Amino acid sequence: MKPAKYLNFVVCKLPKEMKLAISGKGGVGKTTLASVLAHLFARDGYRVTAIDCDAAMNLPSALGIKTKIKPLSELKDLIEERVVMPLGTYRLNPKVDDVFELYSAYNEDGVRVLVLGTIEKGGEGCFCPENAFLRAILRHAIFREKDVLILDMEAGVEHLGRGTARGVDLLIAVVEPGSRAIETLERIKKLSEDIGIEKLAVVVNKFIDNEMSRSVISRIKYPILGIIPYSECFIKADIENIPPYKICDLKPFIDIKNALEKVVYGKNRGNTA
Numbered sequence: 001m002k003p004a005k006y007l008n009f010v011v012c013k014l015p016k017e018m019k020l021a022i023s024g025k026g027g028v029g030k031t032t033l034a035s036v037l038a039h040l041f042a043r044d045g046y047r048v049t050a051i052d053c054d055a056a057m058n059l060p061s062a063l064g065i066k067t068k069i070k071p072l073s074e075l076k077d078l079i080e081e082r083v084v085m086p087l088g089t090y091r092l093n094p095k096v097d098d099v100f101e102l103y104s105a106y107n108e109d110g111v112r113v114l115v116l117g118t119i120e121k122g123g124e125g126c127f128c129p130e131n132a133f134l135r136a137i138l139r140h141a142i143f144r145e146k147d148v149l150i151l152d153m154e155a156g157v158e159h160l161g162r163g164t165a166r167g168v169d170l171l172i173a174v175v176e177p178g179s180r181a182i183e184t185l186e187r188i189k190k191l192s193e194d195i196g197i198e199k200l201a202v203v204v205n206k207f208i209d210n211e212m213s214r215s216v217i218s219r220i221k222y223p224i225l226g227i228i229p230y231s232e233c234f235i236k237a238d239i240e241n242i243p244p245y246k247i248c249d250l251k252p253f254i255d256i257k258n259a260l261e262k263v264v265y266g267k268n269r270g271n272t273a
């Protein structure tokens with residue numbers, strides 16, 4: 001399988017930094033992918049910020065962080081104070097730099113991790129304070145070349161809100177190659193378009209090489225960044241609370257990272273094998 005041939009579609013005006021959002025149905029491997037990519041980018045000298053946008057909030061532990069990070073959504077008073085102006089209007093550029101110091105943690109690779117927690121659903125027209133705040137956080141996280149932002153999302157993407165999602169360069173949809181993968185992709189595509197994310201690429205996870213999987217993959221019409229085989233190793237990592245990149249085969253993820261670099265920079269910079 002040579003997924004790189006599908007990549008032409010995404011090679012257009014991405015900026016030097018990478019803002020990636022990872023979405024997909026429950027349990028498909030979003031957090032696994034987010035944590036391993038964060039590790040690989042950090043190992044290659046990128047400044048990585050990973051934001052857990054899932055209510056389950058397990059990205060920090062997948063990145064080996066043992067301390068509890070306070071979810072940003074719990075900072076209601078602070079958000080109000082920073083975002084809401086007199087007469088109920090919102091400040092477009094709220095101060096957030098101190099939030100990074102106070103409410104993030106770094107793992108041993110130097111990946112900076114923030115936890116969003118549960119925020120109100122965004123969607124069309126929503127300009128709730130949390131979204132204005134998150135938008136400022138996204139802007140602040142990324143401002144120079146070799147900055148990478150990874151959002152580990154919930155199954156949907158709608159809670160990002162239109163304005164916030166505009167800052168996302170590429171939505172990575174993770175799918176298992178089962179019967180509903182194609183429908184899921186259509187739904188994710190629709191949702192992402194609704195909130196203004198134009199580019200979608202796919203990672204196929206838990207791949208078992210059989211006819212059905214191959215047939216599903218052949219029907220995917222979006223660019224495929226890579227295919228990760230099914231492996232008990234990830235389950236072991238999860239059960240034992242060990243970051244998956246410490247014990248599992250990284251090769252498929254390195255290929256995905258290289259594909260992403262190719263998408264963004266137009267050449268293969270990755271050399272992490």
Ligand SMILES: Nc1ncnc2c1ncn2[C@@H]1O[C@H](COP(=O)(O)OP(=O)(O)OP(=O)(O)O)[C@@H](O)[C@H]1O
Binds near residue numbers: 030
């Ligand atoms: N390639 C794989 N092979 C086998 N198991 C995998 C693979 N990738 C992930 N898993 C396992 O699948 C389970 C779900 O993975 P993960 O938590 O990354 O998914 P998720 O999409 O983030 O889930 P949620 O929707 O609950 O946030 C975990 O037990 C994980 O170890």
Ligand SMILES: [Mg+2]
Binds near residue numbers: 030031032054
């Ligand atoms: Mg998850």
